[in-house]
Amino acid sequence: MIDTNTISSLAADAEAFRQKVIDAGIRGKLTEQLPEDGTAQELFERIQKEKECLVKEGKIKKQKPLSPIKPEEIPFEIPENWMWVRFENISYIVRGGSPRPIKRYITNDPDGINWIKIGDVEKGGKYIYSAKEKIIPEGEKRSRHVYPGDFLLTNSMSFGRPYISRIEGCIHDGWLLVRNLGGFNVDYLYYLLSSGFLYDQFIEKASGSTVDNLNIEKVNSSLIPFPPLAEQQRIAERIEEILSVQQDLQNLLESYTSDVSALKSKVIDAGIQGRLTEQLPEDGTAQELFEQIQEEKTRLVKKGKIKKQKPLPPIKPEEVPFEIPGNWMWVRLGDIFDHNTGKALNASDKEGSLLEYITTSNVYWDHFELNSLKSMYFRDDEIEKCTIKKGDLLICEGGDIGRSAIWPYEQEMRIQNHLHKLRSFKPEINVKYYFYMMWSYKNSGLINGRGIGLQGFSSKRVHSLIVPLPPLAEQQRIAERIEEILSVFFRSVNRRRDNYDFTSSKT
DSSP, X not given: OOOHHHHHHHHHTHHHHHHHHHHHHHTTOSSOOOGGGOOHHHHHHHHHHXXXXXXXXXXXXXXXXXXXXXXXXXXXXXXXXXXXXXXXXXXEEXXXXXXXXGGGTEEOOTTSEEEEOGGGSOTTOSEEOOXXXXXXXXXXXXXXXXXXXXXXXXXXXXXXXXXXXXSOEEEOTTEEEEXXXXXXXXXXXXXXXXXXXXXXXXXXXXXXXXSOBOOHHHHHTOEEEEOXXXXXXXXXXXXXXXXXXXXXXXXXXXXXXXXXXXXXXXHHHHHHTXXXXXXXXXXXXXXXXXXXXXXXXXXXXXXXXXXXXXXXXXXXXXXXXXXXXXXXXXXXXXXXXXXXXXXXXXXXXXXXXXXXXXXXXXEXXXXXXXXXXXXXXXXXXXXXXXXXXXXXXXXXXXXXXXOEEEOOOSSOEEEBTTEEEEEESSTTSOHHHHHXXXXXXXXXXXXXXXXXXXXXXXXXXXXXXXXXXXXXXXHHHHHHHXXXXXXXXXXXXXXXXXXXOTTOTTO
């Protein structure tokens, strides 16, 4: 069965999938090597001649020879007609420049020169289409001019991210300019610069006392696989073809996520409001149930099992968030559940028994992650208050406020103070119904300040939370009905998803 967590996990893997496709492309695993493409060596020699001409014309500076590539540096095999080169061998890289103080050079003149900043790019984008600011012509002398088609590489903060400029302008020293000398298909170079293989080299080479950054020498010395031009184009086209199919599937999954979340919320909302079940006379009334709960509370107080509570304030009509059936009633959570939080972490407290505990990071919607539990000391008089048992409802006070789960294990466990433990005064109360109520309240904003006005989830606010109380038999029917409907829907989603082959060699 595919649920929202599974779909979200698939969505989160999109970037990992993209990197695998790019990695396969730059290793020559997505394309055939054709004799008519020629060899990378022939292309390399043409580039060296082009570089010599540009040096003679004064358009680029002569570069110092880089050290030859040693066999032990080569990270993986490439096709025979490819070759390994250093970045500098086949391109020209220079750093941007910043006229200072920059405020003196910024202008509102529409004829000013585009001042291209890292803030002008879109996250995850490929091109730079515009610049928010412009500089006066005098600033160009202290900066670096770029042209449409030039590659810009971030060299500080989020360094190593490539963009293709679609505009003419100047760049500051937070950019490196990578000028293509005819050795690269533009799209292949973009994917090469976007690859995890090259980014890992950038990370290894990045340096800086406070901020990691790249300099020209370190980028120049990076090792890259170099195919013939015709194959570069085929690689880029193949990568884009696969990523296009992947994006279609991603859109499909996201639409499923939206469908699932929307339907789940509607079903649960309808359930806790009494719109999925009939109200049967034989169920009795919530008022009768409420009186039974109060009698049980009085008995527990007399036995010393719980402390006597101060009466909670009556519920005003304007506090009620939605309509409920006539045989139900509105109550406060503290009226029907015994409630407390766990123990605050205190590293200096060494008294008592060293026991494992859980906190909000272990609680997910309707389940727990219990790997690598931590321990702290609990005194004998703290253990009972901080211990949860099977069937207890746990609610997160911080982080994702209101996130809830029912403890499903026979084994007892302790809790830290950021978790609320709710145990019903009357064991017959259907805790699953109140779990769904928490889901509904969370998704409709009732826990975050709307409707019933909760701004946080302190003990006082949990205790006074206004909740519906249906008769016991209807509570059970509601929980069963919600699960039945969602189960049918998820099976339907699973069948629709299985109509798509995610592993086909064609994609």
